[in-house]
Amino acid sequence: MLANRSVATNGYCIAGRDxxxxxxxxxxxxxxxxxxxxxxxTITDNHPVVPPGQDPVNFFPAGLxxxxxxxxxxxxxxDPGPADNVRVVGNILKNNQPxxxxxxxxxxxxxxxxxxxxxSDPATICKK
Numbered sequence: 001m002l003a004n005r006s007v008a009t010n011g012y013c014i015a016g017r018d019x020x021x022x023x024x025x026x027x028x029x030x031x032x033x034x035x036x037x038x039x040x041x042t043i044t045d046n047h048p049v050v051p052p053g054q055d056p057v058n059f060f061p062a063g064l065x066x067x068x069x070x071x072x073x074x075x076x077x078x079d080p081g082p083a084d085n086v087r088v089v090g091n092i093l094k095n096n097q098p099x100x101x102x103x104x105x106x107x108x109x110x111x112x113x114x115x116x117x118x119x120s121d122p123a124t125i126c127k128k
Contacts, residue, residue, distance in 0.1 A: 001028065001038040005064075008045040012054060017072060024048040025061035027096060032068055032080040034107075038088045047097035057110050060104060063096030063101070064088065068105040082107030088125075102107035 006027035015021040022040035025048035026078050043063040050056055058068060068082040084107025093100035093115060094103035101109060103125060120126040 001030070001036060001039040001041065004028070004042075006041070006043045006046065008047075010047055010049045011047060012051050012057075015059070017075070021059045022050075022055045022057050023059040023061075024050060024057050024098060026065060027061065027063040027069060029060075029062075030083055030086055031065075033083050033094065034077075034081075034085055036083075036086045038086070039090050041091045041098070042092045043091065043096065045096070049097055055110045059099060060102055062102035062121075063093040063100040064091065066110060067102075067104040068107060076124050083110065085109035086111070088112045091115045091117075092125075 009027055010025050012024045015023050025046045026045040027043035045065050048057045048061040048109040066083050066086050072092035084103040099119040099121050100120040
């Protein structure tokens with residue numbers, strides 16, 4: 001995931017195998033992936049927008065999100081396991097809501113370094 005640009009990806013989308021994911025304001029997401037490098041990306045102005053009468057967003061909005069989802073119940077296949085060995089290095093993330101960077105994966109080897117951003121969860125992954 002190198003040298004991409006994501007600006008204001010705020011459209012509302014119903015996604016997922018069963019349509020249970022309501023997505024808006026996600027610049028880029030790395031989900032249940034292994035050995036990924038995200039570098040030299042510019043990710044700005046992404047924020048969730050929910051049209052009147054629609055369900056609230058339940059897929060983590062952020063400029064860049066690294067996530068691990070469990071295997072869906074009752075679905076055949078191989079459990080993909082956690083997002084691990086994901087390196088997020090040297091990206092520009094600005095004006096994303098609720099945060100620029102989000103890490104929701106306990107996979108080993110995930111590294112965030114030298115990213116220009118203001119807000120993150122956990123707070124330690126932005127270079128201030």
